Amino acid sequence: xxxxxxPTTRKRVDLGGQSSKERDRQKLLKQTRLERNRCLxxxxxxxxxxxxxxxxxxxxxxxxxxxxxxxxxxxxxxxxGHHVDRHCFGPDLEFLRQLIFFVNAWxxxxxxxxxxxxxxxxxxxRESGDVVExxxxxxxxxxxxxxxxxxxxxxxxxxxxIYHNRAxxxxxxxxxxxxxxxxxxxx
Numbered sequence: 001x002x003x004x005x006x007p008t009t010r011k012r013v014d015l016g017g018q019s020s021k022e023r024d025r026q027k028l029l030k031q032t033r034l035e036r037n038r039c040l041x042x043x044x045x046x047x048x049x050x051x052x053x054x055x056x057x058x059x060x061x062x063x064x065x066x067x068x069x070x071x072x073x074x075x076x077x078x079x080x081g082h083h084v085d086r087h088c089f090g091p092d093l094e095f096l097r098q099l100i101f102f103v104n105a106w107x108x109x110x111x112x113x114x115x116x117x118x119x120x121x122x123x124x125x126r127e128s129g130d131v132v133e134x135x136x137x138x139x140x141x142x143x144x145x146x147x148x149x150x151x152x153x154x155x156x157x158x159x160x161x162i163y164h165n166r167a168x169x170x171x172x173x174x175x176x177x178x179x180x181x182x183x184x185x186x187x
Contacts, residue, residue, distance in 0.1 A: 070102040070110075079109075081116045086124045089134050091143040091150070096135075100153045105160040114161050 077083045077095065088095040099117065103110045125131050132140055136147045162169065 066102045066104070069098050073098045073102060079113075081113055081120060084117070084120055086128070086134060089121070089124075090137045091135070091146050092137070096150045096154065100150060100157060103157045103161075105157070105164040108165075111161050111165055114158060118158060 077088070084095065087093070099113070103114055105111065121134070124134055128134065135151060136143050140147070
């Protein structure tokens with residue numbers, strides 16, 4: 001057979017290096033690694049999406065419950081706390097628990113209720129002169145931690161309400177109306 005220069009008839013000789021089996025194996029390993037990383041990334045994305053969905057669903061459920069408690073509070077104590085007396089502040093009663101749960105600093109109705117409650121607290125303390133008895137009742141030692149917790153939450157709600165409604169409060173303080181006396185007490 002004479003040499004014609006046709007490469008198809010030539011014998012192929014491997015001069016060393018990686019065999020085709022090794023190349024196929026490395027290619028398969030690389031492909032498997034990429035697929036595993038892609039699956040891991042998809043699992044992380046799904047997990048993050050589920051966490052976000054749970055958070056938003058929980059927020060919606062909490063808002064519905066707050067609305068229910070707010071309506072119950074309004075039925076029991078009046079739209080602006082008109083049916084509140086000094087005995088409502090006791091640790092065994094639902095008044096402060098409900099107020100702290102539903103109050104929202106951005107809601108103007110809640111802000112008005114909070115201002116009225118602060119005015120009532122100031123009035124009751126001026127009458128009796130005893131803050132501890134107003135919130136803890138007669139057995140302060142057994143209710144100490146509950147009373148402190150509720151007062152901290154009430155104070156935080158008041159501070160939040162003042163901060164978010166500071167422009168409105170400033171305007172009302174500039175005008176000397178008697179109608180907004182409760183909000184001046186809140187400050």
